[in-house]
Amino acid sequence: MTNSPDTPLSGEARLRQKRRRFIGWVAAMGAGFAILGFATGYSQAAAEGGRLPGWIIIPLIAAAVIGLVLFSASYFRRIxxxxxxxxxxxxxxxxxxxxxxxxxxxxxxxxxxxxxxxxxxxxxxxxxxxxxxxxxxxxxxx
The missing domain is CATH 1.10.287 (Helix Hairpins)
Incomplete structure (x- = not known):
């Protein structure tokens, strides 16, 4: 009966659950920024090689800056x-x-x-x- 879904979690269990969610969120955001960083670097190299237009880097940089601002705002609300x-x-x-x-x-x-x-x-x-x-x-x- 103590393991039923209706049993409230202890404070320690809630803290572990919150910490796990937070670490998962940070890992997901880090993976997203890694993908965006790869896309930006690849696009810059492709633009230098003439395979993509040079302006393509501007929206990627804007997305990175906006993403960093939104990530920071959300991060500071969570800690x-x-x-x-x-x-x-x-x-x-x-x-x-x-x-x-x-x-x-x-x-x-x-x-x-x-x-x-x-x-x-x-x-x-x-x-x-x-x-x-x-x-x-x-x-x-x-």
């Missing part, structure tokens, strides 16, 4: 205040990193010590620093 605080903290650390890394790299380049700043390296390293800060927060390293 609690602790997750929100961890996200804001890691975003701030990522911003601090970028605000220090770009000018330092640029000045070192102007002095002739290093190559010109690579925006993709900065983009990726900023994402890595923000992700590391988020993981550190989740592990309790505050």
């Amino acid at each position: 609690d205040e602790v997750d929100l605080q961890d996200n804001l903290w890691s975003s701030l650390i990522g911003l601090y990193y970028y605000l220090a890394a770009f000018p330092a790299w640029h000045l070192l380049h102007m002095a002739g010590y290093v190559a010109e700043p690579s925006h993709w390296v900065l983009w990726g390293s900023t994402a890595l620093v923000a992700t590391a800060a988020y993981v550190a927060r989740k592990l309790g390293l505050r």
